[in-house]
Amino acid sequence: MHSDHYNLDLSDKTIAVIDDDPATIRYFEVLLKTTSARVLTFLNGTDFLQYIKDDPGSFDLIMIDYLIPYVNGIDCIRAFRQHNKQVPVIMITAYYTRESMEESILAGTNEYILKPVIPEKVLGILEKYLVKKQLAF
Secondary structure, eight states: OOOOGGGOOOTTOEEEEEOSOHHHHHHHHHHHHTTTOEEEEESSHHHHHHHHHHOTTOOSEEEEOSSOSSSOHHHHHHHHHHHOSSSOEEEEESOOOHHHHHHHHHHTOSEEEESSOOHHHHHHHHHHHHSOOOOOO
C-alpha cells in the first residue's frame, strides 16, 4: 500500500522542532511547510521548557534532538511528559548509543530516528501519528 505523503494536510496541527543546528531547523521548516502544519522552532531546551510551562498542550507532535544546549532532549521529554502523555515525541538525532536509545524510550519518546533523515521518513511518521485512519468496510 503506497501513500502519497506529499499530500498530507496538517493545517490543523502544530509541530515543535527543537534542535540547535540552524540547517536542521531550516530543513524541517521547509519540509513541514508542504503539510501546512504550524511549526514552532526552538534552538535549545530552555526555550522549549519555558514555552511548555506556559502552554503544555499546544503541540500535536514534538521532534527533538538528543544533544541540545542548556537542557538536553531527554530532560525536555521528561519535563514535557509530566504534563502531557498523549502527544507523540520523536527523537531525531545523530547521536546513537544503545543506552541513549533506551533512555529516550524510558523518558517517553515514541520514535528514535537517526540523522540524516529523508523526507519520506519524516512524512511517514507525521502520517502515522497525526492522520486519523479511515476504516474501510
